[in-house]
Amino acid sequence: NAGVTQTPKFRILKIGQSMTLQCTQDMNHNYMYWYRQDPGMGLKLIYYSVGAGITDKGEVPNGYNVSRSTTEDFPLRLELAAPSQTSVYFCASSYQGARETQYFGPGTRLLVL
Amino acid sequence: KQEVTQIPAALSVPEGENLVLNCSFTDSAIYNLQWFRQDPGKGLTSLLLIQSSQREQTSGRLNASLDKSSGRSTLYIAASQPGDSATYLCAVRRGSGTYKYIFGTGTRLKVLA
Numbered sequence: 001n002a003g004v005t006q007t008p009k010f011r012i013l014k015i016g017q018s019m020t021l022q023c024t025q026d027m028n029h030n031y032m033y034w035y036r037q038d039p040g041m042g043l044k045l046i047y048y049s050v051g052a053g054i055t056d057k058g059e060v061p062n063g064y065n066v067s068r069s070t071t072e073d074f075p076l077r078l079e080l081a082a083p084s085q086t087s088v089y090f091c092a093s094s095y096q097g098a099r100e101t102q103y104f105g106p107g108t109r110l111l112v113l
Numbered sequence: 114k115q116e117v118t119q120i121p122a123a124l125s126v127p128e129g130e131n132l133v134l135n136c137s138f139t140d141s142a143i144y145n146l147q148w149f150r151q152d153p154g155k156g157l158t159s160l161l162l163i164q165s166s167q168r169e170q171t172s173g174r175l176n177a178s179l180d181k182s183s184g185r186s187t188l189y190i191a192a193s194q195p196g197d198s199a200t201y202l203c204a205v206r207r208g209s210g211t212y213k214y215i216f217g218t219g220t221r222l223k224v225l226a
Contacts, residue, residue, distance in 0.1 A: 031212060033212075040218065042117070042219060044216070045214065048212055050212060090156055090157070092157075100145065100162065102157075102159055103159070104149075104156035106155060107154075107155070
């Protein structure tokens with residue numbers, strides 16, 4: 001199993017540009033999450049999904065959109081990129097049940113100039 | 114509003130020392146608590162997960178305890194090694210009806226050889 005994979009690893013965007021961060025998991029997990037981590041800070045939840053076709057907002061959803069058309073994929077869309085969205089973005093997944101360990105991808109480092 | 118605090122922000126210890134990392138949360142109505150390890154430039158790796166009904170969990174040289182009434186969790190690392198150097202984060206899930214995790218800002222640990 002590859003686990004949770006994210007692409008790209010690093011990207012530079014100009015203000016106002018759009019992009020999609022890709023996330024795929026091959027563990028058949030129902031739950032998937034997007035977090036952002038700013039320097040020296042903990043992770044903040046952007047969006048999450050409890051299954052295909054079901055998504056919900058986290059703590060900091062403004063400026064982002066998500067979709068979940070399959071169990072495996074959970075892309076994060078940035079519309080009209082702003083410098084405040086410069087961060088490291090992590091995707092995670094977990095299996096429904098008592099043991100809800102979250103498995104994280106390696107992250108995407110995004111710089112908006 | 115749930116807030117998660119980790120003190121100290123950074124810690125340096127000589128190899129072989131036993132150490133304790135602290136995690137405090139303001140709302141005791143949690144569903145579970147996880148401890149993660151993050152290596153520089155990498156994603157998070159789950160170390161231990163404690164359900165709200167449990168008092169502690171152990172994995173190898175790691176032991177995590179949970180005291181909901183006082184809003185505290187500790188991560189005990191026995192016989193520390195240079196390979197334990199990383200940032201350790203705790204995260205709490207706020208309730209059975211939500212899948213949102215609140216993360217602390219982490220403790221950056223350096224084990225000196």
